[in-house]
Amino acid sequence: MYIHWEVIVLNPNDNFTDLNTEKERFSAREEALTFTQGACWIPKRGSSSPEEHTVAARNVAFIAHGYGGLVFVDLLVQRKCEVMNKVCSVVFIDSTHNVQHQSRHDPEIQEWINKNCQEWVSNSKPLNKTVHFLMRANCPTFSAGTEKYSLAPSCCLQSIFKYLKTMLKAKITTALRSSPVATRSNTRKKTGNK
Template identity: 70%
Template sequence: MYCCCKWNLAFRAAVIVLNPNDSLIDLKTEREKLSFSTREESLTSMHSCQWIPRRCSSSPEEHTMYNVAFIAHGYGGLVFTDLLMQRKWEVMNKVLSVAFIDSMHNIQHQARNDPQIQWWIQKHCREWVSNNKPLGKAMGSLVKVNCPTVSAGTEKYSLAPSYCLRSIFKYLNRTLKAKATTAITRSPIRTRSTKSKKVGK
């Protein structure tokens, strides 16, 4: 998935370009990338075919089912919250997490009558705000329904995105790992004892 962003003073936009046709991996190219002999042996054993499906992208449909994460700066936070209000269930099911930077959204105003959205914002979002405190330092919030807020590591609004970007990607990576762990623990594990119980019945 490739992301191309265009910026100007009056309008900010981001375009995501998907490539759902790219669903196979060339074994020859993959062999060159891998350095471990065990992995190379496993690929060599598959000499009967030249292509293997990409993990989590073996078809155009699967390719577009990835979870999405947003980084919303300034007015972008208000726009994202509006999207959440307009497409509530789609956003809640597809968006993994959101990193706000000096966001202009107002949960008490935009979602004052929707406790589900308030809960989702608290659970899946974090905001970095321009402040003279060290990067990532927790900030107190007067708004009870807002998401956790931390310092961007700078007082300058224009520098906040570059200052906290690494911290944001660490946060997004943690949420991705947490989701993957939850998915594994929730999936049923078939054991020999459960199989024998079924046979005994």
């Protein structure tokens, strides 16, 4: 089975431009510091808040690093049916999300996350070793193979794409099994032709 990937890199933190210097701001922390220093920031055309920045298509897989995990869970809560039908899997990397808090203990969301998501975290364990969190067990969690937050995405990227490929194949296979195959005899029966 051939898998075709299209990648969209979302940076929901990059929403403003400084009119005075024409520099873009790249983080909420920089924005807070700069707003107090008198810069003239304007919203970028077509951009909005981090939570509104993300929409789903079909057979989408997300890789959410840090605050991106919180934004994805917010998207899931706000557009539950749409996301559950269109997103095949999600990878969290050192995510700041909290499913129990954000989903208001919605068991359907918690079950979907457990079934369709995995997380890699900065940890002293070797790559792909199971990591247990007592306070936050919402999906299978593995070591990213590094203790450095900034290196986690690159250290576990091959494992992430292997997982995403497996999940996409499973979703496509399930969809093919559940959709009826059109044959000439089925078509004739439906149209009444003989």
